[in-house]
Amino acid sequence: MEATANQGGRATITDVAKRSGTSIKTVSRVFNDEPFVRAETKKRVLEAAAALDYHPNIAARSLVRGRSFLIGLFYENPSPNYVVDLQTGALDRLRDERFRLLLFPCQSARAMSGKLLQVARTSGLEGIVLAPPLGDDPRTVKELREGRMPFVRIAPTTALDASPMVGIDDVEAARAMTQHLLDLGHRRIAFVQGDPGHPSTGQRLSGFRAALTEAGVSFDERLLEEGMYTFESGLAAGRRLFADRMRPTAVFAANDDMAAGIAVAAKEYGLDIPAHVSIAGFDDSLISRVTWPQLTTIHQPTYDMAHVATDALLALIERQPLDRAVGLPHRLLVRGSTGKAPSGEAANAGSSA
Amino acid sequence: MEATANQGGRATITDVAKRSGTSIKTVSRVFNDEPFVRAETKKRVLEAAAALDYHPNIAARSLVRGRSFLIGLFYENPSPNYVVDLQTGALDRLRDERFRLLLFPCQSARAMSGKLLQVARTSGLEGIVLAPPLGDDPRTVKELREGRMPFVRIAPTTALDASPMVGIDDVEAARAMTQHLLDLGHRRIAFVQGDPGHPSTGQRLSGFRAALTEAGVSFDERLLEEGMYTFESGLAAGRRLFADRMRPTAVFAANDDMAAGIAVAAKEYGLDIPAHVSIAGFDDSLISRVTWPQLTTIHQPTYDMAHVATDALLALIERQPLDRAVGLPHRLLVRGSTGKAPSGEAANAGSSA
DNA sequence: TTGTAAGCGTTATCAC
DNA sequence: GTGATAACGCTTACAA
Secondary structure (H helix, E strand, C coil): CCCCCCCCCCCCHHHHHHHHCCCHHHHHHHHCCCCCCCHHHHHHHHHHHHHHCCCCCHHHHHHHHCCCCEEEEEECCCCHHHHHHHHHHHHHHHCCCCCEEEEEECCCHHHHCCCHHHHHHHHCCCEEEECCCHHHCHHHHHHHHHCCCCEEEECCCCCCCCCCEEECCHHHHHHHHHHHHHHCCCCCEEEECCCCCCHHHHHHHHHHHHHHHHHCCCCCHHHEECCCCCHHHHHHHHHHHHHCCCCCCEEEECCHHHHHHHHHHHHHCCCCCCCCCEEECCECCCHHHHCCCCCEEEECCHHHHHHHHHHHHHHHHCCCCCCCEEECCCEEECCCCCCCCCCCCCCCCCCCC | CCCCCCCCCCCCHHHHHHHHCCCHHHHHHHHCCCCCCCHHHHHHHHHHHHHHCCCCCHHHHHHHHCCCCEEEEEECCCCHHHHHHHHHHHHHHHCCCCCEEEEEECCCHHHHCCCHHHHHHHHCCCEEEECCCHHHCHHHHHHHHHCCCCEEEECCCCCCCCCCEEECCHHHHHHHHHHHHHHCCCCCEEEECCCCCCHHHHHHHHHHHHHHHHCCCCCCHHHEECCCCCHHHHHHHHHHHHHCCCCCCEEEECCHHHHHHHHHHHHHCCCCCCCCCEEECCECCCHHHHCCCCCEEEECCHHHHHHHHHHHHHHHHCCCCCCCEEECCCEEECCCCCCCCCCCCCCCCCCCC
8 A cells, every 4th residue: 555645534643753754653642742752843743733634533542542532411301491501511511621422312211211321332432421310210220330331410319329419409499499488478388299200399399398397387288289390281280270269379380391381370360470479480490581570499500510410420430539429509599470478368369260 | 362251341343253153244244234144143143242232332433434423513502492402403313323413512603713624623523514603604614615524504694505504584584574563553663683693683684674665664773673682682672662752563573582581671661462562583482482472483493404404414424415405494473472553553552661 | 752563343355 | 155354543562
């Protein structure tokens, strides 16, 4: 072959070595920032590389090192806001690292159960970040552990020490929100649950209940509504709640999408927010700022959680020390959708449907 | 070395060959679905592979083929809804292909100008999908062409034949929306522009103007407001518009996020939508369905555009025939935020601030 | 401080 | 149908 100019394709390390009058090893040293290269030599190499528009071949590099420098972000969440926060947090952490991020939107935790390791292997991933609720599938966790695939979970609720994790305290946050409603004088507070498949659903509910119990307020179980974390399910739950003569003076939804649906239902019933009914959400997603009035909610640092999780994953892969569990603070954002309970406590203002 | 069992690491093609009593070439044939492998041999290979949990090493494969099977999606859009639609469209097209998608969220087209090819080369991309407005930067386009990097643009507005493209007709869609408002009897219609850096801004405005001109309605230039495609800029524009005594009876915003902001401004001024003022958006983003009332808008098939663009990119990379330009249809979605113009044409109902 | 040689795990060539 | 063997472009011993 006697290759001289490497016709056609991209320049290789050999081309650069020839052009700079050095060896491929020296070029390799320069491109890997290894010490012991004379400044002048380095300069010559860099010039040749620039002239040839040389970029190291990632595949070759990966092959010889036995590493892919690829990590995967697995998520199931249907909320674009949440997903983008997640991605951005991970991507930002990867900036200036050699690692790259591959996305794995999943239909459901159930559908992925037992397949995740397989997918990771096929894609050559070196590690995985699992967004909720994927990190709560026992089978997935078991598989990943047995397969020795490094992984970090965001906001897991089961087998907390099965992997490094990062999260907020959902129970505590829900308790804080409930306390806020109690402080405003509400006593008939409804709670709309999220997807039963998400463990956050149970946690938020238990925080809600705990706050009521502490305050000595008994809970009317008829005010516990089911939902699926979607706008539509919130709308439906709201309609059911407001159709009742003994409707609540406040509704705490386990996420913002449902809260927005509930707000629409309230308007359908001619109820003013917050004069007739207060509505609280959870997540501080974009949607919470575009309803009118804006939703009182809990800010979850999704971006930060993804950032920290990615950080931990890199440490795990590189076998560096890391925190097994990081707790990030939530924030209660009081906005226009919650206000003083109507006087008379169980007021029934507004037109009925 | 006399390697027998490949200790520690992943199983390789050699391991599979040994275990199945064949050669690596045969294993390779099986895993690449090449013909001329006896069914029985194939079966043996597959069994051995399964037993060993063998997955072909992507890096090695890429190296020898001189291909990365990586494509990049570059976007600048700050709207999570839009971004996720884009990603999903591209990802869905890639399903069951060997290609993988790398994400490149960009700060701005300007910041990327002159760097894009560089980034693509460094990441070893085989091709690129450019979401608006990145596809309108002349320098980027020139560079990509000269560097012979396959790329497809979504909704470009300049140098339309510089690359394969897919889009909708923004001018036509804006004209349709304006016509809808005219049909409802509106004559004082305000237009809120988007980010001047996005070419869609100019197109939508010109569609708006064209419709007015055709209808013989003169346009009061004071009803042309600036915006940035963000919720906040819409809110600000809305406040300016509604503070004026001669406020419009309808507002057409160049996207939904701004329209949602305008709706909030209207409520601040005590204006009922659509009784006092009609509001129209553009994009059919999630936000358009969570305001109250829901926004009349234009459905842009973002998902489909990304899907088609990715499809075209793959064809381009594989040197297969493809359409240089695909036009996708828009859809006018009439929802609750637009209604008949207040009687008396220039009505001024509602309380002022 | 620099260079030589040996792989990394595939696919491609070409003989059998 | 199948199997040696040579690349692919790079990093890592190991010399010099």
